Amino acid sequence: MEVIKDGEIAINEWQHVADDEALPEGKATLSLKRWREEKDGLTGRGTPLGLRLTAADIVEEIVEVLRQFDLIVLDMTQFTDGRVFSQARLLRERFGFTGELRVRGDFIQDQMFFLSRVGVNAFEFPEGTDLENMRRALGEFSVAYQAATDVRDPLYRRRS
Amino acid sequence: MYQYDDYDQTLVNERAAQFRDQTRRFLAGQLTEDQFRPLRLMNGLYIQRHAPMLRIAIPYGLLSSRQMRMLAHIARKYDKGYGHFTTRQNLQFNWPKLEEVPDILDDLASVQMHAIQTSGNCIRNTTSDHLAGVAADELEDPRPYCEIIRQWSTLHPEFAFLPRKFKIAVSGSVRDRAATQVHDIGLQLVKNERGEIGFEVLVGGGLGRTPIIGVVIRPFLEKQHLLSYLEAILRVYNRFGRRDNKFKARIKILVKDTGKEKFTGMVETEWAKIRDGLALDEAEIDRVRAFFAPPAYEDLPTGDAELDRRKLDDAQFATWFRHNTVDHKIPGYRAVFLSLKAHGAPPGDLAASQMDAVAELADRYSFGEIRVTHTQNLILADVRQSELYALWQALTGLNLATPNIGTAGDIIACPGLDYCALANATSIPIANGIQRIFDDLDYLYDLGDIRINISGCMNGCGHHTVGHIGILGVDKKGEEWYQITLGGSSSNEASLGERLGPSVAKHQVAPVIEQIFHAYRELRLEDEAFLETVRRIGIQPFQERVYGSH
Ligand code: SF4
Numbered sequence: 001m002e003v004i005k006d007g008e009i010a011i012n013e014w015q016h017v018a019d020d021e022a023l024p025e026g027k028a029t030l031s032l033k034r035w036r037e038e039k040d041g042l043t044g045r046g047t048p049l050g051l052r053l054t055a056a057d058i059v060e061e062i063v064e065v066l067r068q069f070d071l072i073v074l075d076m077t078q079f080t081d082g083r084v085f086s087q088a089r090l091l092r093e094r095f096g097f098t099g100e101l102r103v104r105g106d107f108i109q110d111q112m113f114f115l116s117r118v119g120v121n122a123f124e125f126p127e128g129t130d131l132e133n134m135r136r137a138l139g140e141f142s143v144a145y146q147a148a149t150d151v152r153d154p155l156y157r158r159r160s
Numbered sequence: 161m162y163q164y165d166d167y168d169q170t171l172v173n174e175r176a177a178q179f180r181d182q183t184r185r186f187l188a189g190q191l192t193e194d195q196f197r198p199l200r201l202m203n204g205l206y207i208q209r210h211a212p213m214l215r216i217a218i219p220y221g222l223l224s225s226r227q228m229r230m231l232a233h234i235a236r237k238y239d240k241g242y243g244h245f246t247t248r249q250n251l252q253f254n255w256p257k258l259e260e261v262p263d264i265l266d267d268l269a270s271v272q273m274h275a276i277q278t279s280g281n282c283i284r285n286t287t288s289d290h291l292a293g294v295a296a297d298e299l300e301d302p303r304p305y306c307e308i309i310r311q312w313s314t315l316h317p318e319f320a321f322l323p324r325k326f327k328i329a330v331s332g333s334v335r336d337r338a339a340t341q342v343h344d345i346g347l348q349l350v351k352n353e354r355g356e357i358g359f360e361v362l363v364g365g366g367l368g369r370t371p372i373i374g375v376v377i378r379p380f381l382e383k384q385h386l387l388s389y390l391e392a393i394l395r396v397y398n399r400f401g402r403r404d405n406k407f408k409a410r411i412k413i414l415v416k417d418t419g420k421e422k423f424t425g426m427v428e429t430e431w432a433k434i435r436d437g438l439a440l441d442e443a444e445i446d447r448v449r450a451f452f453a454p455p456a457y458e459d460l461p462t463g464d465a466e467l468d469r470r471k472l473d474d475a476q477f478a479t480w481f482r483h484n485t486v487d488h489k490i491p492g493y494r495a496v497f498l499s500l501k502a503h504g505a506p507p508g509d510l511a512a513s514q515m516d517a518v519a520e521l522a523d524r525y526s527f528g529e530i531r532v533t534h535t536q537n538l539i540l541a542d543v544r545q546s547e548l549y550a551l552w553q554a555l556t557g558l559n560l561a562t563p564n565i566g567t568a569g570d571i572i573a574c575p576g577l578d579y580c581a582l583a584n585a586t587s588i589p590i591a592n593g594i595q596r597i598f599d600d601l602d603y604l605y606d607l608g609d610i611r612i613n614i615s616g617c618m619n620g621c622g623h624h625t626v627g628h629i630g631i632l633g634v635d636k637k638g639e640e641w642y643q644i645t646l647g648g649s650s651s652n653e654a655s656l657g658e659r660l661g662p663s664v665a666k667h668q669v670a671p672v673i674e675q676i677f678h679a680y681r682e683l684r685l686e687d688e689a690f691l692e693t694v695r696r697i698g699i700q701p702f703q704e705r706v707y708g709s710h
Contacts, residue, residue: 082321117317
């Protein structure tokens with residue numbers, strides 16, 4: 001399967017492991033609940049670990065352990081649940097997460113521009129999606145007024 | 161007024177192109193109803209009873225004559241030749257075709273207009289004082305801040321999918337004409353002890369199902385912190401506002417359930433972390449302010465002998481002058497209200513031919529600008545008093561000179577059952593029924609200032625809860641009934657109306673309102689306005705009058 005990462009189509013190297021599924025060898029993501037339960041046994045595992053957050057998870061609660069993860073997945077179950085946008089911004093801007101920040105689940109291409117502005121750099125779609133088409137959605141706007149994660153200065157500082 | 165540069169223009173062009181593609185995908189079955197809904201709402205498009213309804217943004221109620229002409233063109237080409245001004249200073253078209261909406265957005269973009277965020281669960285059009293910049297009681301013109309907020313809120317990447325809609329109003333005058341206390345955020349320009357001007361910040365006001373007056377969470381906010389503070393409030397709301405029940409999703413419920421102290425603490429904590437990074441540059445405030453610099457006023461004498469003579473000679477003109485024009489901070493000028501409340505016509509409606517004519521009059525008499533009031537009237541704000549008579553004659557010919565501004569004939573009414581899919585009952589015929597009481601204008605004037613607001617359902621688009629007399633349409637076994645409230649106000653001492661008693665049938669509304677008028681005339685003290693009487697004696701005497709006689 002492929003994802004869009006940093007604006008390019010890339011191979012997905014991650015497996016999203018369900019809470020009752022055995023942990024595979026390679027790169028794997030876990031839900032916050034499972035990670036909390038098993039975290040002591042996971043240190044020193046050697047393979048990169050990813051964390052899946054739901055919109056209801058409070059990012060402040062994982063600040064201390066952020067550096068243990070190469071990937072954070074924002075699992076969207078309702079594309080209209082805008083909490084994800086704040087989660088992404090806080091992870092990037094306030095808590096300095098530098099790994100891959102990916103959205104997955106119920107989001108639509110019309111949100112990709114917004115998501116990319118709040119620090120999301122990877123998009124995972126259902127199998128069979130035309131990724132080339134989706135990639136274009138990232139460039140729908142060439143102008144943005146606000147300072148956000150992608151551009152730290154508001155537009156007005158660039159006006160002549 | 162604000163003029164787009166290449167950046168602003170590019171953004172609305174790209175937005176129109178994006179919506180064209182979204183509409184195409186929806187019609188081709190690539191977007192589901194559920195997916196398309198928030199996208200079209202964020203471009204002002206409702207799909208409902210008769211046809212789609214398109215709401216166009218009129219930022220803080222300010223229009224150029226060129227824009228007004230484009231609205232006339234759109235009304236003619238895509239609609240049935242008229243538009244409806246709303247209580248949030250916007251304009252609605254009731255009959256566009258879905259397939260043609262992308263073309264309408266292109267036409268709007270060509271005159272620096274759009275329909276961005278006029279609906280949906282996002283930050284809506286920022287509203288303001290319709291007398292901004294000309295009112296004598298103004299501390300500072302609020303419009304530059306409205307424009308700064310407009311830009312900040314337009315396609316804000318973090319706040320496009322809020323729990324519910326979000327409305328901001330800014331007022332710069334002593335007298336609050338922007339209803340700041342019943343907005344999600346109300347900003348009131350104030351002066352602190354050191355003589356600096358900043359914002360008093362209110363949060364959590366709102367009408368609709370659970371009407372609440374906003375609370376002050378910061379008595380003084382320095383201007384440079386405007387955007388960081390708004391961002392802090394919005395982030396707290398976006399993260400913690402309820403999403404499980406749309407009737408409890410507005411920020412007012414979050415404020416109420418969290419408690420003012422704790423909520424304020426959350427905002428202040430968030431703000432402390434972002435305030436320095438998001439400070440607003442002084443240079444940007446100055447840049448935007450320059451767009452709202454006063455026009456080239458002439459040096460005019462305060463009085464005008466010709467005007468005085470006209471008022472003496474022509475009683476109708478004198479009446480109009482008294483009711484439909486107000487003082488201007490510059491000597492020799494007045495601000496003129498164009499009444500969209502001709503008795504018997506739908507409140508707030510304007511025909512395409514009238515739009516063109518108003519644009520013409522704005523060019524001739526008022527520097528080419530028009531304002532929309534939240535009471536659904538228009539204003540030409542900068543008219544020389546020597547030209548008032550000619551303007552009055554022209555307006556009379558257009559049926560825009562009904563001398564009823566601020567009176568009980570100047571009724572706010574939502575579209576109601578005639579146009580709105582959510583309605584329980586009609587609003588427009590109720591307004592017209594009440595207006596019929598005033599076949600004699602002297603009776604209307606004797607009643608003085610009375611704000612009557614009518615909504616066709618609990619959503620309260622007609623702001624019934626803050627009407628001195630509020631009328632709310634309810635459904636009673638499939639019939640239209642109306643609940644009446646007294647004593648509401650959205651002005652400085654904002655208050656919510658109190659229920660008079662059981663709802664009344666449609667044909668009883670006008671007679672009941674007439675009884676309320678009679679009671680007021682008997683019970684008022686000399687020179688006491690309706691609202692003051694209600695506040696002094698309470699609603700009981702009115703209840704007795706209305707229900708005692710049944
Ligand atoms: S108050 Fe109700 S009936 Fe009136 S416009 Fe709003 S939603 Fe429609």
